[in-house]
Amino acid sequence: MSGTIYVINPNSTERVTREIEAAIAPLRMVGGPPITCLTLAEGPPGIQSQRDADGLIPALLKRAAGLEDGAAAFVVACFSDPGMHALREQSERPVLGIAEAGVLTALTLGPRFGIIAMLQNSIPRHLRYLGAMGVMGRFAGDLPVNLTIAEMADDALTLGRMVGVGRTLRDTHHADVLVMGCAGMARFREPLERELGIPVVEPTQAAVTMGIGRVQLGWGGRPLRKD
Template identity: 55%
Template sequence: MARRPRILVINPNSNEAVTEGLRQAVKPLTYADGPEIVCETLAEGPFGVETQEHVESVTLPLRRKVESTNDADAFIIACYSDPGLFVAREGTSRPVFGIAECGVLTALSRADRFGVIAIKSRSIPRHIRYLRQMGLMERLAGERPLEMSVAETASGDGTLARMITVGRELKDLDGAGAIVMGCAGMARHRKPLEDALGIPVIDPTQAAVTMAIGTLAVG
């Protein structure tokens, strides 16, 4: 019997609550004959990837993780800054997906202009640099922060209510036709947020895993 393909989803921060949220987010994408989807925590990562220093600190550990993992057919870097994405791709011939890149590309297939919910204001310049690099600034309606930590978005009270408020601002004031959740820790709030806003809400980890499944299916 042939081995099922395996997709490894790597949480670059060391917060296990975020990793558990990822597991719950990808459950709808699992099916009997489909790839095995495994979510792991990068133990040496910071508790939340919230600054450029945090991003840089996990780049080489992610590269080593990808290089040393021999039983995965595709990799997902589950942090909205896509840390280490390009250097990890240099370390393997297997596909490596970043959730920010995949989340934005998925949003573009659902609406002309998209908005992003960030965790904090200081995350936004980093995200904007990436979107400029991707050549997608004209499609960005806006990005607004929750002013919460990664840990708070993953397990804190009041997160969904705050996300709904910010999401409505992106929709009604900025003209976003779809929303990308700009942190892997927001995963559990996707469906209720979409129900509240009435427009597509993209969980970037789900978007990346969906792309990986398709890539492996036709590969």
């Protein structure tokens, strides 16, 4: 399958897209598919509620439709996976959501996973999704750093909050692996992992890794049918 893996940041904050670019840089390789990161200009500055997540879906589908012919796969780079299922219906290409991919990757790294959320009101949305995925039996906990996308521009503040939340998930909730619950946290994976001593999954990296595998193996977006 030829074409580009399009990683779409569904919020309109260009800084987040630059951080995604840096996070997936190690996954660009000779002989691999091109990877392009895009910002959905029509999206909200940060996706902080179910209303934010639902409201951007028409714009996301429109943007992806315009990219379809040159696409090898799509990655929806928001931990709510907004529009992922609708885009899977629309597109002939593989569609990966970073929450789904991040959690599935975590399940291969340890018995129990925890999530570092952006805000307290993110957690009910995460819990609904985890329940639908059927993974609650291996779920340790989901705790927020309580910072907006704008506030997470402060590296020292954000990393300090993430380390504190990560320690609680590890020591009190007995998480063996952590998933970062926002694409805007991407730059903190390595220092967080060093500080906590357990695996930390950056979910956009997880989704792009799966996308590369799908493209290289020729697995398309929709299941093969035998009529």
